[in-house]
Amino acid sequence: MSKEIIHDLLGYDGIKIIQRPDMFNFSLDSTLLADFVIPLTKTKKILDLGTGNAPIPLFLSMKTKAKIIGIELQEDVFDLAVRTIKLNNLEDQITILNKDIKGIHKSFENSYFDLITCNPPFFKYKESSHTNKHDYKTIARHEVFITLEEIIIEAKRLLTTKGSFVMVHRTERLIEIINLLTKHKFAVKRIRLVYPKKGTDSNMVLIDATNNGLPGLKILEPLYVHEGNKYTDEVMKIFNFGKE
Secondary structure: OOOOEEEEEOOEEEEEEEEOOOOOOOOHHHHHHHHHOOOOOOOOEEEEEOOOOOHHHHHHHOOOOOEEEEEOOOHHHHHHHHHHHHHOOOOOOEEEEOOOOOOHHHHOOOOOEEEEEEOOOOEOOOOOOOOOOOOHHHHHHEOOOOOHHHHHHHHHHHEEEEEEEEEEEEHHHHHHHHHHHHHOOEEEEEEEEEEOOOOOOOOEEEEEEEEOOOOOOEEOOOEEOEEOOEEOHHHHHHOOOOOO
């Protein structure tokens, strides 16, 4: 087994996360997604699909008192997540389940959650792809076991009416994402494009959609990750390394 490392969750000194270098460490995508989420006062139950080693539940625990459930298919990754939650004494708020996202609606009542988050596999999987179908990173990055539409269908069944589905994805798939969300009667409410730096094309998008919501889309100001060879002040603030 690869050696495990315990890190602070970026600049949040009181929060620890257990990582393993052979699985990839939690990503910028998850961090920006958790920052983009706006839990409401009425948000009581949150579901994180494909939780990995649980960075999104950890970040959200600092923004809300809602109960959070993370779903993780890969057993070794699930084990890291469970021990991370225990390390932070968050078992009363966060529960991690070792289950497949596909069919996860059968484990709960319909319309059980107020908010669902997901940092899904970004890339379509082809048998001809130069990837290892059983590799941790391949499963996390490619649609080996579940497609984007299947994730949206599960979220649809599990969300309350007017509940929020918040995700991060690749900008190149934005039209497909909006089409699928619209097909399943989600109203896309907020979009924020993420750029590696000024003068480049957007490579990532943050999306907040409401189940059976009314039309009314806001395109938020761009988020730039780097300025020169450093993170921007906004990203540093998200990491909790920024100036007060």
